[in-house]
Amino acid sequence: MGASAAGLAAVETLRREGYDGTLTMIGAETHAPYDRPPLSKQILASEWEHDRLALRSSGDLDALDLDLRLGTAATGLDLEGRAVVLADGTRAAYDGLIVATGVRPRRLPGEGDAHVLRTLDDALALRDRLAEGRRLVVVGAGFLGAEAAAVARGLGAEVTLLEPAPVPLGHAVGNEVGRVLAAAHLEHGVDLRTGVGVAAVTEAGVRLADGELVEADEVLVAIGSLPNTEWLAESGLTVGDGVVCDEYCEAVWGPPGRRLGESTRPGTSPAGSTRCSGCRCASSTVRTPPSRVWPSPATSSARRRASRSLRCHTSGPTSTT
Amino acid sequence: MRVELDEPKCVASGQCVMASPEVFDQRDDDGVAVLLAEQPGDELLDGVREAVAICPAAAIRLVDQ
Structure with a gap:
C-alpha cells in the first residue's frame, strides 16, 4: 500500500529476488512513482519538466507485471x-502487506490559504503563484522551507522566512553551519527571522505569536510532517507516531507485545517514511529530508522489508520473528 | 545493453560504484558519478542492474539497444 519510492523499491525487490505471484501496488496519488526531492528545487524553479521526475519509465513499470492502482486511497485494513x-x-x-503510505505535511491553524510542498501537484500550484515582486512568507526554515525560500528568491519573489529556533537547521547540521546558512539567505536578500513563533495563517498573511501580522501574497507552511496512518486506526494495529513494529519491522497488533508474526501472521510491515519504531531499520523513523544528498532510507528499508517478506513466502508459514 | 547516466539527477551517493566498480566511478571534486563503460560486457550486467536498483536518485538506466 503506497506507490512512491518505498512501495516501488519493495515491488522491484520482490521481482528481482524471484517472487512471481500477484503484486498489487496501490497509491492515493494519480501519478506513477516519482522522485520528490526535486520538487522544491528544479520543479519549483521551472528547470525541469515534471515528466523528468518519473522514477521508472512506463516500460520498466510494465515489466514488473503489477496490478497498479493509482488515484486510490486506503480507508481501512481488515x-x-x-x-x-x-x-x-x-x-x-x-x-x-507492506505499509508504505508515507507522510503528509503538518499545517497551521487559521482561515487563510497556505501552500504545502509534498506532492507534484503542490509544487506546481506554488510555482504558478511565484513571480517577480510577489511576497512569499515561508514558515519553517528546515530543509524544505529553506530550499523553497532560496528558489523563490531566485525567481525574484520577496521572501520572508520565519523560524522558531534561534539558528535555522541547528538541530540537523549544528549551530555553526546553521549560522553560515543563515548568512547565505540574508546575503541573497531573504528576510530571515529567527526565534519567531507563529500563531495562524490569515487572509492577509501570517499572524505571529506576539500578534504581529507578516503580510503575504502567498504562504508556504513547511513545519514537518505527520504519518498517514488514519486508515489503520480501526485495524487493531498499534499506531503511535507511525506504525509500531518489532525489531524485524513487523507491525505490532492487539495486546501489548503481541506481534503479527505470532499465530495468525497477517504479515504486515511498514516501509519508507511511514515510520516504524523499534526495528532494526531505525533510519526509517527519520523523515527523509527533501535534499538530494543522502541515499533514501525509505527505499533501503523497503528493500529489506520486501526481501524478508519474500523469504517468508518461499519458506512457508513459519514465524518470521 | 547500453547504460544511461542522467548526470544532473546524480546525488553523489556512490552506491553505483559500490555495486559495479568496473562500470562506474565518481568525480574527485564533487562525487558525481562517471560512466566508465557505456556498453559493458554481459558479465558486468548483474552489477549494473544492482546499481540501477539502488541508485537513490533513479539516475541510471539500462536500455536495450
Missing part, C-alpha cells in the same frame, strides 16, 4: 479478512 479497504468501496485481498 486484518482478520486480510484485505485493504479502499476509498472506492472495493477491497484488495493480500497474503502479505
